[in-house]
Structures are given as C-alpha cells and as structure tokens.
Amino acid sequence: xxxxxxxxxxxxxxxxxxxxxxxxxxxxxxxxxxxxxxxxxxxxxxxxxxxxxxxxxxxxxxxxxxx
Amino acid sequence: xxxxxxxxxxxxxxxxxxxxxxxxxxxxxxxxxxxxxxxxxxxxxxxxxxxxxxxxxxxxxxxxxxxxxxxxxxxxxxxxxxxxxxxxxxxxxxxxxxxxxxxxxxxxxxxxxxxxxxxxxxxxxxxxxxxxxxxxxxxxxxxxxxxxxxxxxxxx
Numbered sequence: 001x002x003x004x005x006x007x008x009x010x011x012x013x014x015x016x017x018x019x020x021x022x023x024x025x026x027x028x029x030x031x032x033x034x035x036x037x038x039x040x041x042x043x044x045x046x047x048x049x050x051x052x053x054x055x056x057x058x059x060x061x062x063x064x065x066x067x
Numbered sequence: 068x069x070x071x072x073x074x075x076x077x078x079x080x081x082x083x084x085x086x087x088x089x090x091x092x093x094x095x096x097x098x099x100x101x102x103x104x105x106x107x108x109x110x111x112x113x114x115x116x117x118x119x120x121x122x123x124x125x126x127x128x129x130x131x132x133x134x135x136x137x138x139x140x141x142x143x144x145x146x147x148x149x150x151x152x153x154x155x156x157x158x159x160x161x162x163x164x165x166x167x168x169x170x171x172x173x174x175x176x177x178x179x180x181x182x183x184x185x186x187x188x189x190x191x192x193x194x195x196x197x198x199x200x201x202x203x204x205x206x207x208x209x210x211x212x213x214x215x216x217x218x219x220x221x222x223x
Binding site for chain 1: 092093094095096097100160161162163164166167221
C-alpha cells in the first residue's frame with residue numbers, strides 16, 4: 001500500500017511526534033506507515049482521513065490496482 | 068543581523084519539525100503508555116524482590132512440607148504481577164507496536180525452544196544438567212537479541 005502521509009504531514013509543518021500525538025499512536029507507527037513498512041488498520045486509516053479532512057482513498061492507494 | 072539569526076533559527080526549527088523522523092521525540096501517547104508500564108512493572112518487580120528476600124530469609128530454613136513449598140513459591144506472585152503488567156502494556160500500545168512486540172516475543176520464544184531443545188540432546192551426550200531457571204534466562208536473552216537485531220535492521 002502506498003500513501004501520501006509524509007507529504008501531508010510536511011505540508012502542515014508537523015513532526016512525526018506531532019502527528020503521532022494527534023493520532024494517539026507512537027512515533028514509530030507514523031514512521032512505519034510513512035515508509036511503507038506497515039499498513040494501518042481500517043480504524044487508524046479513518047482516523048488519519050478525518051484528521052487531514054481527506055477521503056481514505058486520497059491518502060492510501062494499492063501498490064498495483066487489481067481488476 | 069538579528070533578523071538573519073532569527074530566520075536561521077526558524078529554519079532549523081522548521082527543518083526539525085518537518086523532518087521529525089530525524090529527531091527521536093516521543094509522542095504524548097508513548098509518554099502516557101510508557102509511564103503506566105514503568106509504574107506497573109516496577110511495582111511488580113518490587114513485590115517480587117520483597118517476596119524473594121523474605122523467602123530466602125524465612126522459607127529456606129523451614130521444615131520440609133507443604134507450607135515450605137508454598138512459601139518458596141511466593142515470589143511467583145510478583146512474577147505473575149509482572150506478566151499482568153506486560154499483558155496490560157500490550158493492550159495499551161498502538162496496533163503497530165503491539166504487532167511488532169508480539170512478533171518479537173514469538174521469535175524469542177521460538178529461539179528459546181530451539182536452544183533448550185538442543186541443550187536437551189547435549190545433556191544426553193554428557194553435558195551438565197541445568198536448572199529450569201536457565202530457560203527463563205535464555206528466553207530473556209533471546210527476546211532481547213531479537214529486539215536488538217530488528218532495531219538495527221530497521222535503521223538501515
């Protein structure tokens with residue numbers, strides 16, 4: 001899964017710790033999501049979506065579109 | 068000049084904020100979860116240590132029997148409190164950290180099973196018999212090793 005979390009965070013001038021605090025998760029989780037090492041659960045994906053005011057599919061997209 | 072300095076200071080601060088991954092600042096979530104874990108695990112270790120000292124002082128000299136066995140087992144109360152603290156910690160951490168820790172515990176347990184099973188064969192071949200306490204030490208060492216290796220590999 002690809003995501004634009006790093007770009008969205010940078011655009012708001014937030015550090016990973018700032019974003020982690022807003023999402024109530026650890027900084028390691030934000031780092032793991034941004035670097036593609038971890039795909040968040042639906043619950044966390046929707047929390048991220050609400051925080052940035054964007055639909056989930058505008059932030060996350062599959063590596064390769066399936067038929 | 069002053070304005071220039073202020074601008075540079077802002078740039079440095081902004082860079083640190085924008086590229087927060089370069090800093091190791093903890094989030095409020097980590098501080099809250101970590102604080103609760105330290106308090107609970109610290110309390111459990113304190114109970115364990117007090118019971119262990121009491122057991123050594125009063126339990127060992129007791130006459131053999133059921134009561135002595137119960138007294139000598141009493142430090143396990145602190146140990147169980149420690150397990151409870153770890154279980155509560157796993158319930159509090161976020162989903163990624165929970166997955167990471169459980170994977171590491173599983174790998175540590177698998178490594179321990181392999182090492183202790185191997186040593187069982189070595190005992191048959193004449194190596195000295197070890198106390199079951201050794202399993203706990205191996206488990207702690209194996210889990211720490213897994214966490215260390217994963218941490219180093221994760222920084223690449």
